[in-house]
Amino acid sequence: MRVVIAEDNALLREGLVLLMTSAGHEVVAVAGSGPEIMPALLKHRPDAAVLDVRMPPGFRDEGLRAALEARREIPGLPVLVLSQYVEESYATELLGGGAGGIGYLLKDRVGRVDEFLDALDRVAKGGTAIDPEVVAELLTRRRDSPLDSLTPREREVLKLMAEGHDNATIARTLVVTERAVHKHIGNVFQKLGLPPSDSGHRRVLAVLAYLAHTGRP
Amino acid sequence: MWKTVRRAARATAYLAGAAAMAFGTWLFITVLLIAAFGTLAVAGAWLTPEAVLLLRRIAGAKRNMTAAWTGVKIPEVYRPFTGTMRERLVSALRDPGTRTDLRWMAAYWLYGAMFALAVPLWLAGLVIDGVWCGLLRREAVVLPLIVRLADLDADWSTALLKPSPQVQLTARVEELAATRADAIAAHGAELRRIERDLHDGAQARLVALSMRLGLAKRAYGQDPELALKLLNEAQEQAEKALTELRQVVRGIHPPVLSDRGLAGAVRALAAGSGLDVVVDDGGLDEGVRAPAAVETAAYFVVAESLTNAAKYSGVSQAEVHLARVRRGLRVRVKDEGGGGADESSGSGLLGMRRRVAALDGIMEVSSPAGGPTVIEVELPCVW
Numbered sequence: 323m324r325v326v327i328a329e330d331n332a333l334l335r336e337g338l339v340l341l342m343t344s345a346g347h348e349v350v351a352v353a354g355s356g357p358e359i360m361p362a363l364l365k366h367r368p369d370a371a372v373l374d375v376r377m378p379p380g381f382r383d384e385g386l387r388a389a390l391e392a393r394r395e396i397p398g399l400p401v402l403v404l405s406q407y408v409e410e411s412y413a414t415e416l417l418g419g420g421a422g423g424i425g426y427l428l429k430d431r432v433g434r435v436d437e438f439l440d441a442l443d444r445v446a447k448g449g450t451a452i453d454p455e456v457v458a459e460l461l462t463r464r465r466d467s468p469l470d471s472l473t474p475r476e477r478e479v480l481k482l483m484a485e486g487h488d489n490a491t492i493a494r495t496l497v498v499t500e501r502a503v504h505k506h507i508g509n510v511f512q513k514l515g516l517p518p519s520d521s522g523h524r525r526v527l528a529v530l531a532y533l534a535h536t537g538r539p
Numbered sequence: 540m541w542k543t544v545r546r547a548a549r550a551t552a553y554l555a556g557a558a559a560m561a562f563g564t565w566l567f568i569t570v571l572l573i574a575a576f577g578t579l580a581v582a583g584a585w586l587t588p589e590a591v592l593l594l595r596r597i598a599g600a601k602r603n604m605t606a607a608w609t610g611v612k613i614p615e616v617y618r619p620f621t622g623t624m625r626e627r628l629v630s631a632l633r634d635p636g637t638r639t640d641l642r643w644m645a646a647y648w649l650y651g652a653m654f655a656l657a658v659p660l661w662l663a664g665l666v667i668d669g670v671w672c673g674l675l676r677r678e679a680v681v682l683p684l685i686v687r688l689a690d691l692d693a694d695w696s697t698a699l700l701k702p703s704p705q706v707q708l709t710a711r712v713e714e715l716a717a718t719r720a721d722a723i724a725a726h727g728a729e730l731r732r733i734e735r736d737l738h739d740g741a742q743a744r745l746v747a748l749s750m751r752l753g754l755a756k757r758a759y760g761q762d763p764e765l766a767l768k769l770l771n772e773a774q775e776q777a778e779k780a781l782t783e784l785r786q787v788v789r790g791i792h793p794p795v796l797s798d799r800g801l802a803g804a805v806r807a808l809a810a811g812s813g814l815d816v817v818v819d820d821g822g823l824d825e826g827v828r829a830p831a832a833v834e835t836a837a838y839f840v841v842a843e844s845l846t847n848a849a850k851y852s853g854v855s856q857a858e859v860h861l862a863r864v865r866r867g868l869r870v871r872v873k874d875e876g877g878g879g880a881d882e883s884s885g886s887g888l889l890g891m892r893r894r895v896a897a898l899d900g901i902m903e904v905s906s907p908a909g910g911p912t913v914i915e916v917e918l919p920c921v922w
Contacts, residue, residue, distance in 0.1 A: 331743045333776075337750040344754055381735070406738055406746075433749025435757050 323369035323446055326362050328353035328385055329404075330377050334429070338372065341432065345439045353377075356384030363392050363399065370446040374429075375405040375412065386412055393419050400446045404429045408455045414534060417450075422523030425451035425486075441486075450486030450526040457484040460533040468514050476513070479506040484529045543672075547664065547682040550689035553608050554654045557692050560601060561651020564644050567597065588620055591631040598640040598700060601647075605696045608689060616702040616710045635706050643699035654692070660685050715899075722897035736787050744780035748773050792831070793838055800824065801834045801868075805841050805859055812845040814857050814874075821862035829868050833920045836894050837861070837870045840902075843887040844872035844914045852876020852912060867900070867919040878910035891916075 325347050329335040339349050351362040355378040363371055371392060377384040389401045400423035403416060413426045425445040431453065432438045441451035461469070461481060472480065475496070482492045489507070493500045511518055514532055519525040571590060595617060602613040617636040620627040631637060664681035671677045702710070755769035788794065795804045802820035809816035828834065841859055848857045852874045860871040882888040888904060891914075895902040900918035 331739060333747045334743055334750075337747045341750060341754065344757065376738070406742055429746045430749065432746060433753045435750070435753035438753075 324348050324350045324366065325442075326351045326353065326359075326366055326368040326371045328356075328359045328362075328371070328373040328377065328388065330354050330374065334374075338432070341435060341438070344435075355379060356388055359385070359388035360391060360395070363396060367396070368399075370400040370402060370442060372402045372404060372442070375403060383412070386415070389416065390419075393421070393424075397421070398423060398448075400448065401425070402427065402442055402445045402451065404432070408453060408459065410456055410459055410534075413452060413456045413530075417527060417530060420527065422448040422450060424523075426456065427451060427453045428455060444486060448523060449488070450523050452485050452526070452530065454481070454485055457481050457530075457533075460484070460530070471513050472510060476506050476510050479503060480510050480529065483507065483510075483525060484533065486523075486526050543668070543679045543682050547661075547685045550686040551657050551661065553604070553689045554657045554685070554692070556604055557689075558651065558654035558657075560597070560604070561647055561654060564597065564647050565651065567593075568644060568648050588627045588631040591634070591637055592620075594637065594640050594644070598643060601643070601696060602700050605693045605700070608693045609697065611697070613697055613700050614702060614707060614710070616706050635703060639700065639702060639706075643696065646695070646699055650695070654688070657685050657688060660688070718896055718899050721893060725893045725897045733787060733791065736783070736790070740783035740787065741780045744776050744783065748776035748780065751776065792835060796831075796834055796838055800828055801837055802861065804834075804838055805861060808838070808842050808845060809857075809859060812857070813849050814845060815855050816845065817856075817858045819858070819860045819862075821860065823861050823863065827922050829918075829920050829922070832898060833868055833918045836898055836900070836918055837868055837916070839894060840870050840891055840914065840916050841872060843891050847880065847887060848872070848874040848876060848912070851880070852910070863922060864917065867917060867922075870916045870918070871913065872915075873911055873913045875911045877908070878906040878912050879908045880904060880906035880912050888914075 325342055327335065327338050327342070327349055329338060329352070335352055335354070339352065342349050350366045350368055353359045353362050357379075359371075359373065359377075371389070373385040373389050375383055375385045377388075386403060389403050392399055392401060398421065401416075402425035403412070404427055405412065406429050408428055416424050416426050423445055425441055427438070427441060431441070445451050458481070461477070461484075469477070469480075478496060479492060482495060487495070489500050489503050493503045496503070508518070510516075516528055516532060519528050574586065574590070599615060602615060606612045615636075618630055618634045620630050622630075660681060664679070664685070667681045668679040672679050701707075751769045751773035755766045755773065758766040758769060793804060795807050799807065800823070802818075802823040805820065806818050809818050829837070845857060845859075848854075854874060854876045857872065857874040860869075860873075862869045862871075880888065882892070882904065892902050895916050895918065898918050900916055902914070902916045904912075904914050906912040
């Protein structure tokens with residue numbers, strides 16, 4: 323696939339290019355600062371964009387703002403945002419548009435090359451990739467919520483769902499059958515009072531929205 | 540005897556100045572009284588702030604004169620005049636400094652004439668002390684009286700010109716509030732700098748390292764040679780990350796300070812500066828140490844100054860003097876280079892000044908074109 327990368331740190335930029343080419347992707351443009359991002363995206367119309375949150379000139383959240391702008395200007399453009407630290411509100415902002423093809427991952431994840439490339443694929447296909455740390459933060463913060471009624475296995479399933487994985491991957495990760503996963507998911511939705519949902523991006527949104535907005539202490 | 544005469548001569552010069560000033564103040568007050576009545580009727584109030592400014596200048600000159608005699612600075616606290624005519628008038632009249640100055644001037648007007656005593660004292664002194672010391676080999680008695688006279692004036696002037704304790708306290712509180720705000724700003728900037736250093740440095744290196752390891756793992760089966768290359772690169776990144784972490788730690792609190800104390804740390808700086816540096820540690824090696832914040836600031840002053848000297852001065856020699864003084868620690872760095880250090884040009888001087896001000900210290904930079912450049916810092920602390 324054709325990818326645009328925005329990363330100001332030369333070391334990481336070079337690393338990301340190496341990573342992409344090793345997986346057979348083509349890096350069509352590299353942006354080194356916030357203002358370079360949009361023109362590159364508009365010019366190349368890539369299959370996916372990988373953006374760093376903190377970019378020059380302000381070294382604040384230029385990358386994130388470019389991601390939001392890109393989603394407005396080029397509807398359906400898959401964007402994977404990388405960040406050096408987890409900020410739940412960034413994830414919420416990115417998912418705010420409601421459409422799929424969004425990822426928000428810690429930069430550390432690029433070390434797990436296969437998982438990272440898998441997440442990129444997922445995002446490029448309109449799916450979701452949310453960093454486990456964001457999900458974990460959302461999960462641990464709740465108290466006195468229907469989450470307490472979930473079994474440990476159901477919690478694991480919920481966590482993987484929230485990260486954006488599909489049933490097949492969840493089954494593989496937990497070493498169970500897809501039928502079992504399907505059953506667990508049914509239980510989770512029932513216990514949390516959510517309407518049943520398919521395995522796509524809408525399901526992730528439903529689960530994250532639930533975690534973010536209900537049962538706050 | 541000659542010493543006594545010289546001292547008496549100096550006292551006389553001082554008293555002559557004082558007498559001239561006393562005459563000036565006498566004139567001033569007389570003119571002021573006339574002007575006060577005159578202007579009230581004619582020009583209204585607009586001359587008053589100007590008169591107060593002139594009063595301040597006279598009092599300021601007397602403060603300087605007295606300080607030059609006693610060696611003790613008399614603090615000067617005035618409020619600035621701003622705004623409309625009316626506001627200027629109000630602040631001129633309300634300023635406690637105006638009252639202090641007028642009080643001194645009135646007293647001076649009364650006792651100023653006594654400086655004329657110096658003249659008969661000289662005549663008597665030359666005769667009596669001439670006999671006393673020259674023939675009888677005794678201590679001089681009359682000439683030292685002139686010195687006493689000058690002392691007396693200096694004492695009175697100091698007492699009269701000193702701002703009231705309340706004013707001094709107010710000024711001190713304002714100063715503390717300003718330095719405290721500076722300290723907080725400096726601290727904030729410091730934290731941001733550290734965060735940036737970690738973000739761009741070690742953290743990015745570790746991500747790159749992890750990426751190399753991931754790629755190496757992928758390549759391991761098919762292309763062992765590529766995997767080995769990636770592993771080597773990963774190790775390089777790990778080493779660089781460690782170096783960068785060391786630098787960050789050094790910037791927070793130089794470990795050499797903990798290990799060697801300030802004198803040792805400064806000698807280490809001198810040795811690594813690439814210059815031929817003479818270090819006078821002022822005996823700081825022994826005994827109690829200054830607080831860690833003071834030592835760190837002093838260390839950075841020396842480090843920054845030596846870096847500047849090596850970069851800009853164009854010479855290879857420098858001197859560093861450390862000294863324990865009554866109120867704290869004094870650091871002095873001197874190079875014989877071309878001078879012309881400019882604080883506004885983004886050199887490290889501004890950062891140094893902030894760091895020093897944050898600890899309530901004083902920093903003086905003297906760098907005339909042609910050199911030498913001297914940076915002197917005094918950091919208050921309790922030993």
